[in-house]
Amino acid sequence: TMLKSTFTLLSWQQQVGQYYTIPSAQLKKAFPNGLPRRFQMQIKTFNEACVMVRQPGLELISYLKRADYAKPALRYILFGEVGCGKTMSLCHTLHFCSTQGWLVLHVPDAHLWVKNCKELLPSSSRPTRLDQPIEASQWLKNFKITNEHFLSKQIKTTRRYIWTKRESTEEGRPLGEMVDHGMSRVKSSSDVVGALLRELRLQAGGATEDAFRLAVAVDGVNALWGKTSLKKEDKSPVSPDDLTLIHNLKKMLRNDWCGGAILTTLSQTGSLFKPRSAYLPTELLGEEGFDNMDPFVPIPVSNYSDKEFESCYLYYMDRNWLQHPHSRTEEGRKELLFLSSRNPSILERLCSFL
Amino acid sequence: MAASSRSVFSSCLNYTRSFSLTSTRTSRQFTRQICVSSRVQVNKAARGPEKFSIEYIRKHAEEFEVGKRRLANMMGEDPETFTQQDVDRSIEYLFPSGLFEKKARPVMKHPELIFPKQTAAQWDKDGRPFHFLFYTGTPSFYSIMHDTFGKVLAIEKHQDQMRSKGALPQDSKQISLGGSRWLLKEELEEVLVENISDQDYSRFLQLMDKLLSLPFCALEEEFVQRFRKQLEIQSTKQEIPDVHCDENGRSYSQAQGRRKTATASVTLRDCGSGRVAVNGKDCLLYFPILQDREQIMFPLHFAGMLGRFDVQAHVEGGGRSAQAGALRLAIARALLSFVSTPAEVETIRQAGLLTADPRIKERQKPGQAGARKKYTWKKR
Numbered sequence: 001t002m003l004k005s006t007f008t009l010l011s012w013q014q015q016v017g018q019y020y021t022i023p024s025a026q027l028k029k030a031f032p033n034g035l036p037r038r039f040q041m042q043i044k045t046f047n048e049a050c051v052m053v054r055q056p057g058l059e060l061i062s063y064l065k066r067a068d069y070a071k072p073a074l075r076y077i078l079f080g081e082v083g084c085g086k087t088m089s090l091c092h093t094l095h096f097c098s099t100q101g102w103l104v105l106h107v108p109d110a111h112l113w114v115k116n117c118k119e120l121l122p123s124s125s126r127p128t129r130l131d132q133p134i135e136a137s138q139w140l141k142n143f144k145i146t147n148e149h150f151l152s153k154q155i156k157t158t159r160r161y162i163w164t165k166r167e168s169t170e171e172g173r174p175l176g177e178m179v180d181h182g183m184s185r186v187k188s189s190s191d192v193v194g195a196l197l198r199e200l201r202l203q204a205g206g207a208t209e210d211a212f213r214l215a216v217a218v219d220g221v222n223a224l225w226g227k228t229s230l231k232k233e234d235k236s237p238v239s240p241d242d243l244t245l246i247h248n249l250k251k252m253l254r255n256d257w258c259g260g261a262i263l264t265t266l267s268q269t270g271s272l273f274k275p276r277s278a279y280l281p282t283e284l285l286g287e288e289g290f291d292n293m294d295p296f297v298p299i300p301v302s303n304y305s306d307k308e309f310e311s312c313y314l315y316y317m318d319r320n321w322l323q324h325p326h327s328r329t330e331e332g333r334k335e336l337l338f339l340s341s342r343n344p345s346i347l348e349r350l351c352s353f354l
Numbered sequence: 355m356a357a358s359s360r361s362v363f364s365s366c367l368n369y370t371r372s373f374s375l376t377s378t379r380t381s382r383q384f385t386r387q388i389c390v391s392s393r394v395q396v397n398k399a400a401r402g403p404e405k406f407s408i409e410y411i412r413k414h415a416e417e418f419e420v421g422k423r424r425l426a427n428m429m430g431e432d433p434e435t436f437t438q439q440d441v442d443r444s445i446e447y448l449f450p451s452g453l454f455e456k457k458a459r460p461v462m463k464h465p466e467l468i469f470p471k472q473t474a475a476q477w478d479k480d481g482r483p484f485h486f487l488f489y490t491g492t493p494s495f496y497s498i499m500h501d502t503f504g505k506v507l508a509i510e511k512h513q514d515q516m517r518s519k520g521a522l523p524q525d526s527k528q529i530s531l532g533g534s535r536w537l538l539k540e541e542l543e544e545v546l547v548e549n550i551s552d553q554d555y556s557r558f559l560q561l562m563d564k565l566l567s568l569p570f571c572a573l574e575e576e577f578v579q580r581f582r583k584q585l586e587i588q589s590t591k592q593e594i595p596d597v598h599c600d601e602n603g604r605s606y607s608q609a610q611g612r613r614k615t616a617t618a619s620v621t622l623r624d625c626g627s628g629r630v631a632v633n634g635k636d637c638l639l640y641f642p643i644l645q646d647r648e649q650i651m652f653p654l655h656f657a658g659m660l661g662r663f664d665v666q667a668h669v670e671g672g673g674r675s676a677q678a679g680a681l682r683l684a685i686a687r688a689l690l691s692f693v694s695t696p697a698e699v700e701t702i703r704q705a706g707l708l709t710a711d712p713r714i715k716e717r718q719k720p721g722q723a724g725a726r727k728k729y730t731w732k733k734r
Contacts, residue, residue, distance in 0.1 A: 335655060337628065338655075338660055338661075339651060340638075341637055341638040343638055
């Protein structure tokens with residue numbers, strides 16, 4: 001069953017299994033890079049972004065609605081088996097947040113910051129740390145697209161930041177200027193990111209008129225406490241704490257600030273040195289990560305239920321995605337059910353063959 | 355020659371030993387010589403195949419019966435109800451052999467089964483042959499052809515008579531040929547105790563077909579059935595596992611399957627939702643490759659019972675594909691107990707789901723790198 005209207009808040013149980021469309025104008029703004037790759041391909045094919053409403057997403061949204069934002073930020077961790085729909089649930093929640101006017105700080109995949117980095121510069125501010133200019137500038141670009149209206153008008157810097165001998169940002173300037181500086185001066189982009197995070201932390205949830213709520217969304221948060229595959233020039237391994245971006249992000253994930261929420265996902269697919277069968281927070285975060293993230297609200301994401309599977313199958317039929325005549329029969333449906341074993345990503349990959 | 359390659363114990367158990375007594379002199383001294391002296395040069399090849407006369411075989415048959423009773427007494431069982439199976443079992447127990455070739459092991463069977471069948475004397479004392487077709491070289495075969503053609507002529511004559519009377523029935527009874535096949539050339543040779551050529555065999559089949567094409571061939575049904583072999587329905591031999599009921603009231607069945615080196619044991623529970631658990635993990639996690647999951651799905655899909663069962667499996671050994679194949683066989687076997695009719699069992703058998711795959715890893719040969727791969731060949 002399809003809901004073609006834009007997202008409206010309706011009662012819980014009815015909504016599970018139904019699809020809603022994100023209008024394409026909002027799509028580019030909200031998720032310049034945030035959606036899973038296969039979903040982006042599906043959007044291009046079907047010419048629309050249809051997200052299924054599922055129980056974990058609704059649960060998370062209900063928690064966000066009921067939370068008290070005068071208290072320190074709550075941490076939510078979405079976990080589940082590979083391909084269950086954790087990233088999709090996160091994106092669903094973020095879309096909700098952006099429609100509610102929150103400031104969304106979305107790190108699409110923390111694992112990208114921890115492996116395959118082409119350039120590692122020693123940090124200008126601290127000698128022991130390493131910078132990642134490319135990733136930082138890319139992220140700043142996406143951040144700007146998402147939160148354009150916040151940056152240009154409302155938020156101001158609280159102190160003076162000195163990037164290099166000649167460049168600095170004065171106090172009271174709009175944050176957008178800082179972000180532009182970071183994008184143009186690639187060398188100091190990592191420091192810009194750190195400063196940005198600090199500013200947002202200080203200013204979120206204030207009592208003033210133009211207070212905003214901050215949603216920090218990190219996908220693949222277990223990357224922050226795992227190992228990296230990067231090496232320094234003397235071939236010694238780099239630990240995540242040595243990277244500026246990771247270090248600042250970890251500070252962000254501490255629940256010592258008010259006026260927002262921290263939404264995270266665990267991910268095994270991009271993780272380094274973790275077995276494929278690991279999906280629980282204890283396994284993927286490790287001891288250190290678990291202690292840091294504790295206390296958090298765990299939200300398990302599971303495979304499709306019968307109703308959700310039915311809904312997905314009907315959606316593909318409706319879009320004429322299942323071309324093979326046998327797949328449209330009852331027999332074919334049972335085969336798909338068995339072979340995908342109700343896993344959303346496997347089902348999607350199977351249907352793309354047909 | 356055929357008999358000498360197998361060890362015959364029918365005489366051994368009778369405690370009669372044949373001494374070869376040769377005395378070079380006519381004195382009353384008996385010398386027991388074990389070996390034949392070199393004076394007598396025997397050309398075994400020119401003698402032709404060994405001939406066993408009817409008296410010889412009859413004598414050995416009596417000895418065999420007596421020996422069987424003695425064996426039964428030795429084993430402490432009832433001599434009256436001592437079957438050939440019991441004889442084989444006892445011999446295997448008394449003479450354990452480590453030989454791989456089954457035909458080389460000790461055997462105690464009726465002489466008719468051991469000695470090759472030979473034709474009796476074909477001519478009388480004057481040299482005149484008994485059979486009128488003796489000079490064809492294969493009298494039994496040609497006599498069958500002669501009889502068959504005689505029957506063909508008789509049937510045609512009968513048909514003419516019926517036609518002249520005007521009582522030609524429209525629906526004539528045909529001999530049912532389903533479930534049987536013609537005897538193969540080797541089987542026919544065995545029946546006739548003669549060698550036949552391929553052309554002879556094909557002529558025989560043609561003549562039989564001609565006989566069957568006539569309308570009144572039902573009269574000669576018994577004659578024709580002598581040359582046909584009944585085929586059993588393979589599925590009747592299939593073992594179907596039992597259905598048990600656990601404490602919740604769900605019925606379940608268990609079966610094993612093997613492929614290459616992997617063994618799988620499967621419990622199939624009714625009233626399930628199509629979930630498969632392998633070694634405690636979900637089927638998707640244990641077999642990330644689509645091909646393996648398709649293999650497991652095939653028996654259930656073929657029988658049309660996809661969403662009905664819960665599968666609980668334990669598998670070990672082998673590789674990924676071997677484990678999937680073993681699971682498939684085990685699931686198919688366990689499925690038989692939930693299948694309703696024997697016809698469905700037959701379809702499953704014909705789909706090849708119940709045949710254990712006999713292929714295993716081929717052995718490496720000496721002088722070669724692998725089973726087939728040779729070392730580099732150098733011309734000189």
